[in-house]
Amino acid sequence: MESSNVIELKNIHYRYDRDLVLTNINLAVPKGAFLGIVGPNGSGKSTMLKIILGLQKPRKGSVVLFGQQQSKFREWERIGYVSQKANAFNTGFPATVYEVVASGLTKKAGLFRMIGNKRRPQIEKAIQAVSMEEFMDRNIGELSGGQQQRVFIARAIVSEPDVLILDEPTVGVDSKNVQTFYDMLERLNKELSITLMLVTHDIGTITNKVTHVACLNNTMHFHGSTEDFEQVKDNELSQFYGHDVQRLHHDHDHSNEAPTL
Amino acid sequence: MIQAIFEYEFLQNAFLTGLIIGVIAPLLGAFIVVRRLSLIADALSHVTLSGIAASLFLSKTFVVFNGLNPLWLGMGFSVAGSLFIERLRTVYKHYQELAIPIILSGGIGIGVIFISLADGFNTDLFSYLFGSVSAVSRSDLWLILAIAVTVISVVILLYKELFLLSFDEEYGKASGLSTRFLHLVFMIMVALVIAASMRIVGILLVSSLMTLPVAAAMRVARGFKQTIFFSIAFGETAVIFGLFSAFYLDLAPGGTIVLSSILILLTAIAFKKLQAMRK
Ligand SMILES: Nc1ncnc2c1ncn2[C@@H]1O[C@H](COP(=O)(O)OP(=O)(O)OP(=O)(O)O)[C@@H](O)[C@H]1O
Numbered sequence: 001m002e003s004s005n006v007i008e009l010k011n012i013h014y015r016y017d018r019d020l021v022l023t024n025i026n027l028a029v030p031k032g033a034f035l036g037i038v039g040p041n042g043s044g045k046s047t048m049l050k051i052i053l054g055l056q057k058p059r060k061g062s063v064v065l066f067g068q069q070q071s072k073f074r075e076w077e078r079i080g081y082v083s084q085k086a087n088a089f090n091t092g093f094p095a096t097v098y099e100v101v102a103s104g105l106t107k108k109a110g111l112f113r114m115i116g117n118k119r120r121p122q123i124e125k126a127i128q129a130v131s132m133e134e135f136m137d138r139n140i141g142e143l144s145g146g147q148q149q150r151v152f153i154a155r156a157i158v159s160e161p162d163v164l165i166l167d168e169p170t171v172g173v174d175s176k177n178v179q180t181f182y183d184m185l186e187r188l189n190k191e192l193s194i195t196l197m198l199v200t201h202d203i204g205t206i207t208n209k210v211t212h213v214a215c216l217n218n219t220m221h222f223h224g225s226t227e228d229f230e231q232v233k234d235n236e237l238s239q240f241y242g243h244d245v246q247r248l249h250h251d252h253d254h255s256n257e258a259p260t261l
Numbered sequence: 262m263i264q265a266i267f268e269y270e271f272l273q274n275a276f277l278t279g280l281i282i283g284v285i286a287p288l289l290g291a292f293i294v295v296r297r298l299s300l301i302a303d304a305l306s307h308v309t310l311s312g313i314a315a316s317l318f319l320s321k322t323f324v325v326f327n328g329l330n331p332l333w334l335g336m337g338f339s340v341a342g343s344l345f346i347e348r349l350r351t352v353y354k355h356y357q358e359l360a361i362p363i364i365l366s367g368g369i370g371i372g373v374i375f376i377s378l379a380d381g382f383n384t385d386l387f388s389y390l391f392g393s394v395s396a397v398s399r400s401d402l403w404l405i406l407a408i409a410v411t412v413i414s415v416v417i418l419l420y421k422e423l424f425l426l427s428f429d430e431e432y433g434k435a436s437g438l439s440t441r442f443l444h445l446v447f448m449i450m451v452a453l454v455i456a457a458s459m460r461i462v463g464i465l466l467v468s469s470l471m472t473l474p475v476a477a478a479m480r481v482a483r484g485f486k487q488t489i490f491f492s493i494a495f496g497e498t499a500v501i502f503g504l505f506s507a508f509y510l511d512l513a514p515g516g517t518i519v520l521s522s523i524l525i526l527l528t529a530i531a532f533k534k535l536q537a538m539r540k
């Protein structure tokens with residue numbers, strides 16, 4: 001039987017080379033939640049996601065996915081992922097948008113199987129969800145950064161995962177498409193009951209949309225429902241970002257861009 | 262040559278081998294180029310040289326090794342070299358390209374020692390260096406055919422995994438792929454294809470048959486599958502054209518095949534330029 005939490009972190013500690021980046025992290029993501037993760041640069045948000053995805057091994061603590069210990073977990077197609085550095089790939093790579101999105105089905109299709117024409121409607125649907133159908137046969141390197149980001153979002157949702165993990169997915173996406181994107185996330189969350197984990201610096205937007213909030217700064221400062229977060233919000237955020245929280249509400253697009261490069 | 266092919270077994274061997282490597286070298290080459298591993302292919306071909314030289318030395322010195330096909334030892338060295346490169350790449354995480362000069366010079370060093378132990382160059386060795394139309398034996402052909410069948414099957418069966426490994430390794434890992442294992446399988450295939458191709462194009466020019474057709478294909482193709490198909494088409498054209506001219510002009514096929522590939526590459530570049538100008 002699956003527990004009601006799709007993802008659980010228990011007492012996670014992690015260091016790269018020197019100092020601890022994550023200390024004693026506990027996190028529980030209930031099924032169907034839309035969790036917003038906030039925290040300043042270098043606070044360990046991406047690292048925490050990588051630990052969930054098995055890309056980094058924690059020094060201490062345990063990761064439980066769909067009620068199973070991570071080491072025993074095999075159904076990775078149930079978790080979709082858009083990394084923060086998604087468009088730091090080799091831009092000369094000769095792959096079309098269609099091929100890139102199709103590669104999101106690698107695990108789902110199964111070993112030794114082709115991703116054939118039978119799956120074409122599914123792939124096209126994901127491409128339409130991010131409004132990129134016009135560019136389907138274009139090489140990925142011939143797109144703008146924001147368009148590339150949308151392709152990577154399509155790749156993450158094509159396998160119809162149960163959980164979608166997004167690390168600052170809207171960096172470089174223009175405001176019209178950011179809006180469409182958040183609307184799409186809400187639809188995925190409400191209609192298809194996909195659980196969402198979203199790292200963002202865009203605090204204004206997320207408090208309108210998310211059901212849960214996690215504030216991270218090497219340790220977990222706050223983790224709970226959005227209503228509870230509203231009570232402590234200004235206090236928590238000024239601790240992290242300095243007292244000028246208001247500036248962040250307006251300036252988030254610019255503050256996001258630099259660290260991803 | 263068409264007539265001669267029916268008459269002489271050695272020409273049949275050379276021609277069929279050429280057709281086979283015209284497929285498998287660019288096929289793997291497409292993955293090698295997009296993964297920026299071209300220099301690794303070069304390094305491995307030099308390791309293959311040391312295997313060939315060792316084999317020639319052994320068969321000259323010890324009677325037991327007399328009938329040994331040098332391809333076997335070349336293949337063995339090449340595969341061992343690919344495993345060694347992987348070790349080095351994990352040791353020098355941030356300077357992965359260091360593995361290349363280490364392996365490359367190591368390969369030549371060992372090769373040179375065996376060559377001098379065997380009392381210098383002979384025509385046999387020359388044919389391994391630059392390829393030959395007359396030196397391919399039936400047993401070479403069978404071995405190369407077996408390598409081709411293996412490599413093509415693995416690429417077809419693991420196509421989507423290899424694509425993901427090449428395009429976005431981290432995402433591959435996050436989807437639960439064992440990227441280390443996959444990479445190892447890939448490197449072993451590269452080692453095998455290098456050993457197979459060397460009979461026709463020669464050790465020094467093997468990597469060019471893996472990279473030049475791909476470089477041309479990337480100019481004109483759209484998407485990765487198309488890049489692979491164009492690469493193979495260009496590779497075959499270069500091999501056929503190169504073998505014919507090598508036969509008629511009595512030249513080493515390695516040279517003529519590489520020159521044909523360069524000609525194709527220049528044509529592709531010019532074609533693309535013209536296309537851009539007309540728009
Ligand atoms: N590959 C790495 N090697 C060593 N240290 C690293 C590595 N990646 C991250 N770090 C360090 O770990 C800390 C946390 O990094 P992480 O990328 O998780 O932060 P983040 O919260 O995602 O920040 P941002 O908002 O800038 O994306 C940082 O101090 C960073 O310097």
Ligand SMILES: [Mg+2]
Nearest residue numbers: 045046084167
């Ligand atoms: Mg980050």
